[in-house]
Amino acid sequence: MLSKFWLMALVSICSLSVAHTQTLPVPWKTEASNQHLPGSGLQPALSIFLPQADLHKWLSNIDKKGSQTGWANSDPHPKLIPAFLNNIDTFDGRLAPFALLETGGRPLATILVSSSHSTNSESVEQGAPNEADEAVDRDRRLLGDNQQQVQWKSLLRGELFFLATMHGYRIATEASTREALQNGVLGGYFKALAALHGWSDGDGYYETYLGHPIQGAVAGYMWIHNDPKYRVVEFGKSRAYWMSRLRAYAWSYVEIEQFKVGLLSEATLGQISRYCCAYGFNDHVITSNGGLVWMVGEDAIDRYVVRKLEDRTHNVVLRIVARVGLNPVQGMANLMNLQYPWHRENRAAPSRYEGDLYLSPVVHQSTEGSSNSIIPKFEATANLPSVMWFSDLSCIGGSGVLGFRMTQVWQWSGEVGGCMLLGKSNGWSGDSLTFMMGPQWILRSRSRWIPHVHLRAGGQKITEEYCQHYDPLPPGLHSGRLCQDRNSPTYPYAQHFETTGPAFSTGAGLDLRLTRALTLRLADLNYVRTWVPSLNGTDFGRGLRFSVGVGLQVGTW
Numbered sequence: 001m002l003s004k005f006w007l008m009a010l011v012s013i014c015s016l017s018v019a020h021t022q023t024l025p026v027p028w029k030t031e032a033s034n035q036h037l038p039g040s041g042l043q044p045a046l047s048i049f050l051p052q053a054d055l056h057k058w059l060s061n062i063d064k065k066g067s068q069t070g071w072a073n074s075d076p077h078p079k080l081i082p083a084f085l086n087n088i089d090t091f092d093g094r095l096a097p098f099a100l101l102e103t104g105g106r107p108l109a110t111i112l113v114s115s116s117h118s119t120n121s122e123s124v125e126q127g128a129p130n131e132a133d134e135a136v137d138r139d140r141r142l143l144g145d146n147q148q149q150v151q152w153k154s155l156l157r158g159e160l161f162f163l164a165t166m167h168g169y170r171i172a173t174e175a176s177t178r179e180a181l182q183n184g185v186l187g188g189y190f191k192a193l194a195a196l197h198g199w200s201d202g203d204g205y206y207e208t209y210l211g212h213p214i215q216g217a218v219a220g221y222m223w224i225h226n227d228p229k230y231r232v233v234e235f236g237k238s239r240a241y242w243m244s245r246l247r248a249y250a251w252s253y254v255e256i257e258q259f260k261v262g263l264l265s266e267a268t269l270g271q272i273s274r275y276c277c278a279y280g281f282n283d284h285v286i287t288s289n290g291g292l293v294w295m296v297g298e299d300a301i302d303r304y305v306v307r308k309l310e311d312r313t314h315n316v317v318l319r320i321v322a323r324v325g326l327n328p329v330q331g332m333a334n335l336m337n338l339q340y341p342w343h344r345e346n347r348a349a350p351s352r353y354e355g356d357l358y359l360s361p362v363v364h365q366s367t368e369g370s371s372n373s374i375i376p377k378f379e380a381t382a383n384l385p386s387v388m389w390f391s392d393l394s395c396i397g398g399s400g401v402l403g404f405r406m407t408q409v410w411q412w413s414g415e416v417g418g419c420m421l422l423g424k425s426n427g428w429s430g431d432s433l434t435f436m437m438g439p440q441w442i443l444r445s446r447s448r449w450i451p452h453v454h455l456r457a458g459g460q461k462i463t464e465e466y467c468q469h470y471d472p473l474p475p476g477l478h479s480g481r482l483c484q485d486r487n488s489p490t491y492p493y494a495q496h497f498e499t500t501g502p503a504f505s506t507g508a509g510l511d512l513r514l515t516r517a518l519t520l521r522l523a524d525l526n527y528v529r530t531w532v533p534s535l536n537g538t539d540f541g542r543g544l545r546f547s548v549g550v551g552l553q554v555g556t557w
Contacts, residue, residue: 163264220295226337249292306323345358386546389544396420439454448513504528526544
């Protein structure tokens with residue numbers, strides 16, 4: 001229905017003509033919308049949305065008032081009909097380039113009107129190449145049934161290019177990766193997965209806490225480019241902006257998991273997690289979370305610094321330098337998407353930008369995010385810190401819990417967590433990894449207090465290592481950390497021990513709702529039962545875990 005109506009709206013607007021030599025322009029909101037279209041010289045800047053029932057009435061009103069509004073004469077600078085200005089959204093204190101007219105009905109049609117002066121229409125040759133027709137064709141594709149669908153083909157093509165770039169760099173610069181390419185693919189892949197444990201993956205500080213967040217942000221911006229529903233939103237408090245970045249965050253998490261443990265990953269091309277000391281989980285946590293922070297930071301800089309500068313100068317070189325220099329990660333993502341580094345989703349190229357932004361119709365729908373539900377569709381909780389006590393050891397770390405709504409009070413939840421063992425004697429170190437899923441009962445009401453009870457089952461892996469004096473690790477592939485203890489049965493490597501077994505946990509907790517989106521985990525107490533064999537005299541069969549943290553709810557705002 002929607003696609004048919006968009007076609008009807010396109011045809012209706014295209015059919016409007018006047019007795020003079022000029023024709024009503026077709027200023028659509030895609031890339032062509034920032035160009036002066038043939039026969040008009042107009043640069044579109046405002047989009048008005050009307051219910052289908054009001055469309056023809058509105059168009060008729062334009063014809064009747066044409067002499068007053070400039071629509072039915074040769075004036076190249078049409079003005080807005082004053083009667084329709086009452087409820088138009090504003091943006092930064094001025095009329096939004098694409099604003100929603102609140103009519104109380106479902107917004108189904110788009111009428112675009114110019115709100116800014118443009119070049120003389122006589123400078124544009126009539127009957128010039130079919131730029132307008134091409135724009136209409138593009139918008140038929142974009143505004144039809146696929147208006148809100150992710151452009152998966154383009155996204156996956158860019159992702160393959162991104163993966164090829166990263167793996168190509170690894171192979172070119174890492175001798176150990178080139179050496180490990182001789183390993184068997186299938187068997188080596190499962191050995192690489194089985195070796196994962198602990199936090200550190202052996203990378204340096206800057207690579208871990210700077211390089212990987214940049215990777216996450218690049219992946220996020222690549223998603224945004226291929227997400228028509230939200231890709232042109234600008235930094236701010238709007239629901240649309242934060243939903244767009246959460247969608248990008250989810251994709252960046254998928255991307256880093258593929259890069260680390262997927263079929264085209266470090267676990268297949270080089271299998272580096274098989275070797276010391278690249279088996280930690282820090283990149284799995286830092287990349288997407290740090291990438292989200294990086295994206296939000298660059299978005300804020302783009303709005304409050306870069307765009308302000310562009311509004312004050314028409315120097316194209318300065319605009320390009322500002323876009324690329326102050327938003328380098330977005331520039332990298334543009335290259336992966338085969339765009340110029342200075343490309344922006346929400347406005348024209350540096351040479352054509354005149355202060356107007358492209359805003360998606362979807363982000364201004366009055367019904368968007370209007371749900372008053374207090375039951376989220378899903379929620380993610382970061383339990384940090386989390387402390388676990390075994391028979392004679394403690395373990396400090398954190399975990400992530402993801403819950404999907406099944407009913408009003410039931411969720412299906414999954415949890416992955418890790419911690420570092422404390423209390424071992426000198427020379428010993430170790431860590432624990434848990435992975436579980438199961439039902440969770442959670443009671444939500446108008447009260448801010450949210451009690452919950454869960455039951456989950458899965459597994460636990462315990463890893464320990466012993467060495468009194470470690471040696472620095474030279475370049476190359478090594479099965480473990482080098483140890484100076486010549487009496488060790490595994491010399492020259494440290495002694496390594498691990499055990500894995502089934503596990504289950506049950507517990508209860510209390511959250512405090514801070515906003516419609518955020519919750520604070522005040523307490524979460526769990527009893528953990530495992531069937532992991534004793535390791536080096538420690539019984540890991542029973543444990544008690546206490547956690548606090550913060551949660552994000554989606555579907556309540």
